[in-house]
Amino acid sequence: MIVAPPPAGPVPYAKDLSIAFLRDMVRIRRFEEKCAQAYGEGRIRGFLHLYIGEEAVAVGAMHALEPADNVVATYREHGHAIVRGLSMDRAMAEMYGKREGCSRGHGGSMHLFDAATRLFGGNAIVGGGLPLAVGLGLADRMQGIQRVTACFFGEGAMAEGAFHESLNLAALWKLPVLFLCENNLYAMGTALARSESQTDLCIKAASYNVPTLSVDGQDVVAVHEATLQGQRHVREGRGPFFVEYRTYRFRAHSMFDSELYRDKREVEAWKTRGPLHTFSARLKAEGKLTEEEFLALDKAAVAEVDRAVAFAEAGTLEPVEDLLKDVVASS
Amino acid sequence: MIVAPPPAGPVPYAKDLSIAFLRDMVRIRRFEEKCAQAYGEGRIRGFLHLYIGEEAVAVGAMHALEPADNVVATYREHGHAIVRGLSMDRAMAEMYGKREGCSRGHGGSMHLFDAATRLFGGNAIVGGGLPLAVGLGLADRMQGIQRVTACFFGEGAMAEGAFHESLNLAALWKLPVLFLCENNLYAMGTALARSESQTDLCIKAASYNVPTLSVDGQDVVAVHEATLQGQRHVREGRGPFFVEYRTYRFRAHSMFDSELYRDKREVEAWKTRGPLHTFSARLKAEGKLTEEEFLALDKAAVAEVDRAVAFAEAGTLEPVEDLLKDVVASS
Amino acid sequence: MKISYREAMRQALREALIADPRVFLMGEDIGLYGGTYAVTKGLIDEFGPERVRDTPLSELAFVGAGVGAALGGMRPIVEVMTVNFSLLSLDPIVNSAACFRHMSGGQFHVPVVIRISTGAGRQVAAQHSHSFENWYASIPGIKVLAPATVADARDMLAPALADPDPVVIFEHVQLYNLEDEVPDERASDIRSAAVRRAGRDVSLVTYGGSLPKTLEAARELAKEGIDAEVVDLRVLRPLDTATVLASVRKCRRAVVVDETWRTGSLAAEVMARIAESAFYDLDAPLARVCSEEVPIPYAKHLEDAALPQAAKIAAAARATLGR
């Protein structure tokens, strides 16, 4: 099982930013490890899609965006939400189905919404976010707002008609939409080559006259640089941009996946490309990180997660009488 | 208003075949001129989409197919149906809403079906035929039947998700489907450049790893040669093939179109590239056609159309009691 | 002075575009072509291609983009040419537009208006003639309107745009040429049904393209001394059950008229509500006149036979009176 060599090379960022990236990756990892545990204990239910192994993508990409930008994500969005600025407390409370959750317990793991950070969900319809992102971009363009709409989706979504129609609309109308494809090689159990006649995703996107970049999604530096370039293009009003992040899902698709479709050795091989340990090793090599600093930020992340769990457990249940509240505006 | 020069050059076919092509183009033209007249007289109702100006496409393409092949067409399918072998009688009776019509008067102009020639309709959902064609191809492949499914659609359909999903499936599974795009530059009133970010349709199709050809759709020779090449590729089991026919609609989109979206001069310029007069001129220049022969075949076409009208007018109405017959199999 | 339903709708669109810079129109061939039913004719010349936006053939994406634009602060009016094509757009409507307010815990809402032409009667056959108002009316999170008069065609759009949630407006293709006088003052009610003809003997409940046929039936019945009341639902979601029940309680007999297919029709829902709430007030079984359960055929005589007609409605009304 051959995979590319682990990400390496100099990290072109000051110590603070470098450590901020590492910290956010660790925060996501610790958060999700706890989610998995809570799921095992029956405290979180429904579908739970872990991002473990892909953290460099959300971290490198989110840090390339402005606070005023729009973010549209998928059902595998814990990392995106947390790095975007949603508190772990409200994210965890949401998964616990509590009223203090970001979506008042209505959405759960797949539907983290946060108006404050302009996170438009957590969409569990594969490809469902793309047309919405096109519309958000159109709204900004028509209102003269200088803003980027970042739309995350998996490579599996590219087989959907929604992808085709959305890329064409965005390119035809030169809309400020940044299409960010997390290519983790599988859509549930379906490998890319079993779902796309053309496996070079940039060729697909380029066929709409959209500029593209493909980078190692395990390398937070490569992710960040590519996303910076993409968002600059979009922000300058030059139309949409497409970035492919080549990454890998270390865990099962969801909690109902016996992983019959892939070889354990493939997973192990990819783990040599883990975004956290490879990046921390680079930082250490450059003297930007000491073991003590690493342990400290890890400890802080664990503490933050524990507080979030405590917050979630202390949370309250929305009264059943309010079931129909917010279906439509109360008049 | 600049358009390409009229189709010219030697016609590489024997006199008989050459005249057969001309005859079929004339038959379509005369048939549709009569349809337009009957519509004006209120004998044909609903939507009527004329193919006038595009005849070389259906004629050149159909003559490249085998009788056992499948054909999937659009609502602009009179020409395809007639050249495929549906009698003008049953086609005209259908438009008159008579029981003797090919679809018993249930479908009308947009839904000409003919099991005998494996014409799977007349589909009035833009892009609706493509997934069906993929399925027909899959059925043949799984049954080991050596057959081509020819799927006609307009360039406007290429913006639909159905196009994207269908091309990917056909290419991914190497299905025997011949995708035939009639690019007449407009989808109703929407010019290609106002609907596609990439106006080179072959680039779009090629992005699915499907081989492509683009030819002058006003030149029945170019159409026939390209379609022959495409069907050979498909018949040899090498997967789908895409052909773009660059053509033009001389008439309005339907009977409810004031053509506000295009310049009369553009239409006039394209008429210099009319498929009938340019082809008959070439045949005459080569001595393959005399004026007498032309007048004779035109006369024959007119007579055939008149017989069809007589047949349609003599047709009967399906009894209202049979309204619910054939909604499902009568058990 | 009389105007047509088409003109009334165009006037409403024009006024909306003038009144609010956030409003824009988007759909297939609404601009240069002038609109399939000429409703938007001329608007692109007045407001330009940005605000009267022709789209490619991409029903899923442009309806979804309308939802996104509404989330982004605009007030899009999206046109879907025919309700059959709207099946391609149901995902963004049901799974996004209708869900977002609740699923986000009230953080987001989707003020989009979606105009859909519906119905049969022009011999355009099965893929262009169906009616799915019943499906849309069953979706929590959206409002559904069915203007059946020239005045409603003019007056329902503004309150729909003012509504903070998604509103779907169904325009029956047979109504576009309908002409009528319209009052100068504007109504803004998108909450109640309207009694279009007061009567005592039987309540005829309908909406949209079936209203003219139902009124015609009522005139026929009047000649026979049967005084029918005609209720126009106007708002298909949420249904104004109170007005329907009041009429039924008065007449003690009801026929529901609806162009959707009989099984699962909107009429069925109206009947269910009557059976739940006005059972003891009924003197006869409930009845309905809907479309026959067949893909709408092209041939005129078959299409006519497939659809509700005044004669069928009158017959059903008579039957409830044992005549």
Add this chain to the structure above:
Amino acid sequence: MKISYREAMRQALREALIADPRVFLMGEDIGLYGGTYAVTKGLIDEFGPERVRDTPLSELAFVGAGVGAALGGMRPIVEVMTVNFSLLSLDPIVNSAACFRHMSGGQFHVPVVIRISTGAGRQVAAQHSHSFENWYASIPGIKVLAPATVADARDMLAPALADPDPVVIFEHVQLYNLEDEVPDERASDIRSAAVRRAGRDVSLVTYGGSLPKTLEAARELAKEGIDAEVVDLRVLRPLDTATVLASVRKCRRAVVVDETWRTGSLAAEVMARIAESAFYDLDAPLARVCSEEVPIPYAKHLEDAALPQAAKIAAAARATLGR
């Protein structure tokens, strides 16, 4: 010996693949992954990737391809993972599969079977929990089945495949783990409803995932001396009205239980038919227990509150008896 609903369905699929070379399965992750609900687990090993065909995420095209393959002589069994996603496939089902026989004047027919998992109860929230059986049951040209027992899960597929027209089979996700004894002999009835519990006092009409809840309610009621009859519709289109009416005429009271949203529910259609045909046999207003009109929420207590439950069903039944 007991088997689960899931195993029964798998057995039926397996037998169909063995019995007819024209049969093949197609859908998302039905092969290597083993099926989202493990229904198809192992079948790809036995029958290979051609006949147990994993598809890309292209609901419109692979359902449409199933329709085309049926036109081409195969007997496809297409699986759509969740009914919410099937909104993306409605166009080929409504505008092609359901129309072709009639629109072609009887020349073509579409023997495709489409399996769709439906329903809530697993806290997977609004985009994965809805029920649209009511919509499908309103489409002329197709049959709609809802096996609610282990035996029906095993026995309804074969006759569905033998049917020359499109058949949609709804499998409620809460039924997959249901276990029961199954008789050796096979039933082949996809025409009639079944009385699952005979009773005299009130008729409870239901189907699919609501059947276990309704039977539970009937047991509760029995303790109070209320003898409820439980009718399982089994076939949602065409509805077996005769069996429903016979039960209602006997009990003179009826409650319809259905997980689709109340407004426009399948329950509404059943009530409409009763109100049309058994009005004089009723001693009390008709009632229904459906899903509340809300996008199904994630939190357990809210999801439970949104769905029909045995207690609500029992309460509605008591109310029809004035208790």
